[in-house]
Amino acid sequence: MLWLLLALPIPSLAGIEKTSGVPPSLLPRYRSPGSNSASWSCLDGSKSIPWSAVNDDYCDCPDGSDEPGTGACPNGTSYCRNEGHIGSLIPSTRVGDGLCEPECCDGSDERPGLCLNVCKEVGEAYQKQQEAERKVRRTGSKIRSLYIAHAQKEKKRLESQIAAAEAEITVREKEVARLKDLADTTESLSEAAIQHKKESPLYKSLIEHSLALKSLQREYKKHLEREKALGDILDALRLGYNPNYQDMAVLEAVRGWEALAGLPHINDVRKEEGSTEDEGAVAEQQEETLGEGEWSAAKLDKELDSLLKSDYETLLIEHDKHLGAPAGGSLLFNLTAYIPDVFLPQYLAFRNTLVSWLETFGIAKGINDDSADTSAARKTYQDAEKALQSAQKDLDKAQNELERLYEPEWYGSEGEWKKLDGTCLSKDAGEYTYEICLFGEAKQKPNKGGSFQSLGKFTHWNNAPGVEPGSPEYYTKQYYERGSKCWNGPMRSVTVLTSCGTENVLLTVAEPEKCEYHITMTSPALCLPLDDSEAHRDEL
Amino acid sequence: MRALSSFLLLTIVPAAFAVKSQDFKTCAQAAFCRRGRALSARAQESQAWKSPYSVDPSSVAVSPEQASFVAAVKSSLYPNIKFSLDVRVHDDGVVRVRMDEVDGLRKRYDEAASWALTAEPTISPDVKWAVSKKDVRATYGAKNDIEVVVSYDPLTVILYRGGKAQVVLNGRGLLHMEHFRTKATGEEKAPVDAPADDSQVVMQVNNRAWFEGEEEDGFWEEKFGSWTDSKPKGPESLSIDINFPNHGHVYGIPQHATRLDLPTTTGENAHFSDPYRLYNADVFEYLADSPMSLYGSIPFMHAHSAESTVAIFNAVGSETWIDVGHPSATSTETHWISESGILDVFIMPGPTPADVFAQYTRLTGTPALPAHWALAYHQCRWNYISSDDVRDVQRRFDAEDMPVDVFWLDIEYAEEHKYFIWDKKTFPDPVDMMHDVEAIGRKMVVIIDPHLKRTDDYPVYKEAKELGVLVKSPGGENNYEGWCWSGSSAWIDFFNPSSWDWWKSLFITEQGDKWSWTESTVDTYIWNDMNEPSIFNGPEISMPRDNVHHGGWEHRDIHNINGVLLHNLTSQALMSRTDPPRRPFVLTRSFYAGSQRFGAMWTGDNLGTWEHMAVGVKMVLVNNIGGFSFAGSDVGGFFGNPEPEMLVRWYGVGIFSPFFRAHAHIDTKRREPYLLDEPYKSILRSLLRLRYSLLPVWYTAFRETSVTGLPVLRPHWVVFPKDEGGFSLDDQYFLGSSGLLVKPITDKGVTETSIYLPEDQVYYDYYSYEAYRGASKGKNVTVPAALDRVPFLVRGGSIVPTRERPRRSSMLMKRDPFTLRVALDTSGAAAGELYLDDGETFSHRDGKFIWRKFVASKQHKDLRIKSVDLAAQRPGEAVDGVALSNYNGANDFAKDIATVRVERVVVFGLSTKPKSVQVGGKELYWEYTPGVASDTKKQGTASVLVIKDPGVGVSSDWEIAVQV
Incomplete structure (x- = not known):
């Protein structure tokens, strides 16, 4: 078959x-x-x-x-x-x-x-390619070493800045402590201290004067009452005597009273009935001439009581304050002292807005209005404290920078990325230009004009599982996240894929998924120096 | 990217994940459907309903040698209007019934069949029509048991088999062909067009109202939303009832998202309130169970019972609504309402499903045999954004050793969506990119849509405009302008023959004297989308019906055919760019009867939900029995971000779909298989590899459908037409004739599932070799369905050829050896087929292929497994498109693969350990693991005999003797 x-x-x-x-x-x-x-x-x-x-x-x-x-x-x-x-x-x-x-x-x-x-050709091509790569790495790593040197300089600069700031802070802290003490003492004197202050001759004399004045007032009031009773008697005489009797003693008494009391002669008055008291008062005032600073009778009548009710202890403290400094703002403004530094900018912006509203509605006083109840000592103290905080902030910032400088999560374990902090790179991709300010923000700007879109701010390096922070692979990806939200999509974000190159330059921009951008870039910061074996091969 | 996504988003906003139903008409919103349903309602209510249509007995003219007859038909409502009837029987027994208005005011559209049919069918030479006073009848068939009776009054056409009515046309008297008329002015409205005598004038009653209703409902103008259809031709709808008095199940009429066994739209407890609609439309976020129309239309319906299968093909191109009802559990009534066109119905007498498929595909063509690579895995996304992106996707597939054959580019490759024109900012080197993909034996598919951006710097638009091949707006004077991806756009009118050669010329890759796509390669294939056509600012997201096509036909006349023309011509274009031609690959979204000849389809923009995954399986099955086997749905779901479990299950569906493509919307996260975490990634790798290992089975199944029309995916009723238990099954199916029974999991959290076994036969789990025994009355068995496996069984009696070496692409498997799984049946026998050719050219039509049959049979107690040359036995049935008279076993292809071996034969279900296994007297190396034998009723792991390297070629004859 x-x-x-x-x-x-x-x-x-x-x-x-x-x-x-x-x-x-x-x-x-x-x-x-x-x-x-x-x-x-x-x-x-x-x-x-x-x-x-x-x-x-x-x-x-x-x-x-x-x-x-x-x-x-x-x-x-x-x-x-x-x-x-x-x-x-x-x-x-x-x-x-x-x-x-x-x-x-x-x-x-x-x-x-x-x-x-084809191993011969492949081998040669491979060698060539390796050589080209090594060349890039050689050049790139030289630039990278400059970056590292820059980081070292930065380190020194920051260290000295920190030292200076620390010194300044020490000084300022002392000053603040002194001023605070002063302000506080005024506000929190002890009973004994008050007693001691009351031993002051000035205070004692003040109390004597006060007591004397009170006694005088008491005597004065007694006399006024007697005078009034006498006046009443004389008035009754004046109105009740019979002029036809021609008793000259009586007439003299009436006339004398009328002259003293500033009253018109009774015989003239009877023709036109009316009050004569005002006229009398006017006459009285006109007659009186006061010495400088002396109180008028009216003032004495009205204000002496309240003067005599004064709290002399408070006066005593006020007196001490008077010898001290005038003070700063209200609680609202002093909140700054309690706000953590990180929130300060936001707080200040918020406060300015709030204050302007409150001012508009008359609820709060302007920031520059001195608060009446804050002493000069407190204001001095608060100013000093602000200066201290500012110095502290500078210090913190410098320390933070110093920490990040060699932190793998930030500028690399050799600080090689520090140099590029704030460096802005851009790539024209036709419709848009993409800009990345390293460690800052990534943006998309329409080439035909119009407002830019934020593509996000730097958040982290390649944190994929298995990628060790500090390893070269770790620095091959940078993430910029939480940019402006896409219509019906996610918040824009960028992954920057970086490789060794002799220049800091953006190569390509792509949007593999909606509003998620991939930007490739080269940087010398990723060019590791050739190790011995590689360098050796290089020489072959 | 931004502009178009926001355009899309505008349409999303009103209702997330819900179809915008208000964008699409219900029957009540379409005047002619309203009229058709009202007609049906009046007939239902009437006690003495009689169709007004009758044949004039004196007009019957039989042409005996042609076995056809023509006759005049008249309507008692309009005695002056003339209709003609043409009935003929084809040589395969198919009956064609045509009716048209003659000498009318206008001509009805009569070309729908000419676009669907491959050729004018041959009239039977044997059929003899007998004319009597009341009917014309013909008896034919192998057993002379088929009778067609055309009764005169009323006009009915009934096909009987063995005296039982199979198909009845106009049995309910719903036939109505609205004739052309002039728009009546006020005083002429009285519907009296018979010569008026005085008494009639006095009566003034509408003597047609019993049939047509009192009103002229939407005859001359129709509004939908903000659109007005000017309807210059007036009413011209067509209504016909088609009943299957002895068939309780109907299937087909794709494309709808619903069950295979079509649920009812009329009668008590109708599942749907609207009829099934056929009106190709770009339905955004379609519903997972709805009679709404979708992207394609195949007006082909099977009616099935345990006794027989019949089918009808209603060749109409206009919008069509189909009511389905079951007056009883064993009968079906359907009512077809079309907006325009002639009556042109093909009745397929069956009587088996296989007969129906042969009859239908003889009319409209069998599915083209695809290129082999087209059956492999397609990776798509809207969009791979640059040539480097494509290279990167390829690199990552290779790094994960996951096979993939095709990378796809959606619309963003094209500058301003001017198709063919690369956006050089992102694809600066398209040809180099394609060569990089082709270097691994892969291909690229690039999208080309039929809308052209209206700008003269776009050569395709400019040339189309100058050629005058653009669709015209109402009136036919100006080029129609609509809105699509490319903004203001024009549409090519492929009904205009002048567009054909021009379109084909565009795809030529070599520089000629006119513009052509030189920035492509001959391995660049095409995706035709949006060809319903989809028009963003048009009525129902499509073209105004009063737009004008070539020949003055209105868009309404050809709407459902529109999509197939682009598919056809693009397919021709790809063949004509090389000499000799290579097999084209064109994916289409819109389709019609006949589209199967031009490539593949997919189920459009599905949602990433379990419901859509499940209905996708049914839709692909329906497409398969609709004659269009090369079908699939987007793996992963087009919209949404599937969770890993869902994505894995979706791949499980995809690997068992004829067309296997992952695709995703631009707003989704990337989800290429290599992006998943473990264990999902490894599961996907093994699923992809499983698909690749089964490519010989797929390719062999496609050979079969390309010759016989039997679908690649076969629902139970096709394989077991007498088993009632399987008639409504649509979540499990057979893969070709391979004996593989698949039940993809489309639910969350599944660990096991029930599979229905339709016969008293043993079925083996493909993974575990567990033997399950069915029962003659049908039986459900529980099979494991953990996430890492798709439940599928090998039917006892099958031999399954596979290639088990994982490769990066199918092309690289060309020389890999085969494994044969011999699944013994209860009698200890098995058989299977393998077809192979070069997979790319048409050389198979020159006899360059192999077609083998593997047979395992008992000889005394021994088992003989042999390979025989099926091609030599049946050369005439071997390949599509040509009936070879003989076959040369030493053809070039066979010689080329002469060294391709069978490396392993695995036999399930032997009853005892063999004494020896030999080829040509030489003992082979083999291992036997005892287990359940095929002839026992026990459930348990089957016995497995693994024969190592029998040293036989896959293309040669051999015999392995297993001595027991």
């Missing part, structure tokens, strides 16, 4: 060496056990198979180790020696697929004759 003639067995890949595709390190495991039928163990020890089953283009071992030189096992690897170049391991799935793998320049991944051995 025809089919019997055709049924010639088809040899599986004949002539494949047992060690074909075995990496040098594993060659000892692929030694003949003696004969083809003798058993050989899969590398994971899971199975024993005849030695003839190794590299017979049929997968026997669960770990794929019996077929290093064929594509029979889905999970194996195969080693290409690539003599003249560098040996490499490729997945078994690439063996015998009809494609000459670039990783396998000796062509050993395919059946003989399919792929040329």
Whole structure:
């Protein structure tokens, strides 16, 4: 029958060496056990198979180790020696697929004759490419070392700034303490101190004067009453005497009283009935001439009582304050003292807005209005404290900068990124220009004009699992996040993919997902110096 | 990117994740559908309903040698209006019934069938029509058991088999062909067009109201939303009832998102209140269970019972609504209401599903045999944004050793969405990019839509305008202008033959004297989207119906056919750019009957929900039985960000879809398989590898459908037409004739599932070799369905050829050896097929292929497994498009793969350990693991015999002897 003639067995890949595709390190495991039928163990020890089953283009071992030189096992690897170049391991799935793998320049991944051995060319091209890369790295790493030097300078500068600030703070702290003490003492004197102050001759004299004045007032009031009673008697006389009697003593008494009391003669008055008291008062005032600073009778009448009710202890303190300094603003303004520095800018902005509203509605006084109840001592103290806070802030900032300078999460363990802090790079991508201010903000600006979109602010480096902060890979990605929100989309964000290059430059901009941008950039900051072996190769 | 996404978002805003139903008409909003349903309602209520249409007996003219007849038909409502009837029987028994208005004011559109059919069908030479006083009848068929009876009054057409009515046209008297008329002015409105005598004038009653209703409902103008359809031709709708008195199940009429066994739209407890609608439309975020129309229309319906299967193809191109009801559990009534066109119905007599598929695909063509790579995995996204992005995606697939064959570019590659024109800012080196992809044996597919940006610096628009091949606005004077991705756009009118050669010339990759796409390669393939057509500012997101196409036809006449023309011509264009031609690949969104000849389709913009995943399986099945097997739905869901479990399950659906493409909307997160975390990533890798290992099965199934029309995915009723238990199953299906039974998981949190076994046969779990025994009355078995596996079984009696070496692309598997899984049936036998050719050219039509049959059979107690040459046995049925008279086993292709081996044969279900396994007297290396035998009723792990490297070629004859 025809089919019997055709049924010639088809040899599986004949002539494949047992060690074909075995990496040098594993060659000892692929030694003949003696004969083809003798058993050989899969590398994971899971199975024993005849030695003839190794590299017979049929997968026997669960770990794929019996077929290093064929594509029979889905999970194996195969080693290409690539003599003249560098040996490499490729997945078994690439063996015998009809494609000459670039990783396998000796062509050993395919059946003989399919792929040329191009290891010489590949090796040379590889060397060239390596050389080019090394060149970039050499140049780049030199620039990087300048960055590192910059960081060192920064370190020194910051350290001296910190030292100066610390010194200043020490001085200011003392000053603040002194002024605070002064202000506080005024406000919190003890009873004993008050008693002591009351021993002051001035205070004693003041009390004497006060007591005397009170006594005088008492006597004065007595006299006024007597005078009034006398006046009443005389008035009754004046109104009740009979002028026709021509008793001259009586007439003299009436006339004398009228003159003293400033009253018109009774005989004239009777024609026109009316009050005469006002006229009398006017006459009285006109008559009186006061010495400078002396009180008028009216004032005495009205104000002496309240004067005599004065709290002399308060006066005593006020007196002391009077000798001290006038004070600053209201509580509202003094809140600054309690606000943590980080929130201060926001707070100040908020406060200014709030105050302007409150002023508008007349609720609060302007920031510059001196508060009446704050003493000069407090104001001096508060000014000093502000100066201290400012110095503290400067110090904190410098310390923060110094900490970040060599912190892997910030400017790198060698401070190599510090130099680029605030450096702005931009890339014109046709419709938009993209700008990144490193460690600051990323923006998208329409080239046809219009307002820019924030693409986010620097948040972190490559924090993917398994990436060690400080490793070169860590610095290959920078994230700028929480930019302006996309319509019906996420907040814009940028991943900056960085590689070693001799210049700080943005290469490409892409938006692989909506409003999530990928920007590639090169920077010398990522150019690690060549290590000894690399440098050595360089010289070859 | 921003502009168009915001345009899209504008449409999203009103209701997130819900179809904008108000954008699309219900039957009540379409005047002709309203009229059609009202007609049906009046018939329902009437006690003495009789169709006004009748055949004039004196006009019947039979042409005996042609086995067809023509006759005049008249309507008692309009005695002066003339209709013609043409009934013929094709040589395969298909009956074609045509009716048209003759000598009318205008001509009805009669070209729908010419776009759908591959050729004018041959009339049967054997059928003899017998004319009597009341009917014309013909009897034919192999057993002479088919009878077609055309009754005169009223006009009905009934197809009988064995005396039982199978298909009845106009049985309910709903046939109505609205004739052309002039718009009546006020006083002429009285519907009396018969010569008036005095008494009639006096009566003034509407003597047609019993049939047509009192009002002229939407005859001359129709508003929908802000649009007005000017309807210059007036009413011209067509209504026909088609009943299946002995069939309780109907399937087909894609495309709708619903069950396979079509739920009812009429009668008590109707599942849907509206009829099924066929009106190709770009429905944004469509519902997962709805009779609403979608992107494509195939007016082809199967009616099925345990006794027989029949089908009808209603060749109409205008909007069509279909009511479905079951007056009883064993009968079906349908009512088809179309806006315009002639009556042109093909009745397929069956009687088996396979017969129906043969009959239907003889009319409209079998699915083209796709290029082999097109059955592999397609990776798409809106959008890969640059040539470097494409390279990076390829690099990452390769780094993860995940196979992929095709990278796709959506609309953003094109500058200002001027298709063909690369945006050089992002794709500066398109040809280099394609070469980088092609270097790994891969292809690229690039989108080309039918709307052209209206700017003269766009050569495609400029040339189309100058050629005068653009669709015209109402009146036919000016080029229509609408809004689409490219902004203000024009649409190519592919009904204009002048556009054909011009369109094909655009795809030529070599510089000629005219503009062509030189910045592409002959391995660049095409995706035609938006070809319903989708028009953002048009009525129902499409084209105004009163737009004018070539020949003066209105858009309403050809709407459902519109999409297939672009698909057809692009497919031709890809073939004509090389000599010899290579198989084209064109994906289309819109389709019609016949689209299967031109490439693949997908189910459009689905949602990333479990419901859409599940209905996607059913929609792909419906498309398969609609003659269009090369179908799939977007893996992952177009809209949304699927959780990892959902994405994994979606790949499980995708690997068992004929067309397997992942796609995602521009607003979604990236979700390429390599981006997932473990264990999902490894599961996806193994699912992708499973698809690739089964490519021989897929390709063999596609050969079969390309020749026989039998679908690639087969629902139960197709494979077991007598098993009632499977008639409504649409969540499990068979893959070709391979014996693989698949049930993809489309629910969350599933660990096991129930699979229905339709017969007393053993089925083996593909992963675990667990043997499940079915029952003759049908039986449900529970199979494991953990996330890392898609439940699928190998039917006992099958031999499944696979290629198990993972490669980066299918092209790289060309020389890989085969594994044969021999799943013994209860009698200890099995058989399977393998078809292979070069996968890219048409050389298979020159006999360059292999078509093998593997047979395992018992000889005494021994088992013989042999490979025989099916091509030599049945050369005439081997390949599509040509009936070879002989086959040369030593053809170039066979020689090319002469060294391709069978590296492993795995036999399930042997009853005992073999004594020896030999080829040609030589003992082979083999391992046997005892287990359940195929002939026992036990459930448990089957016995497995693994034969290592039998040393036989896949293209040669051989025999392995297993001595028990």
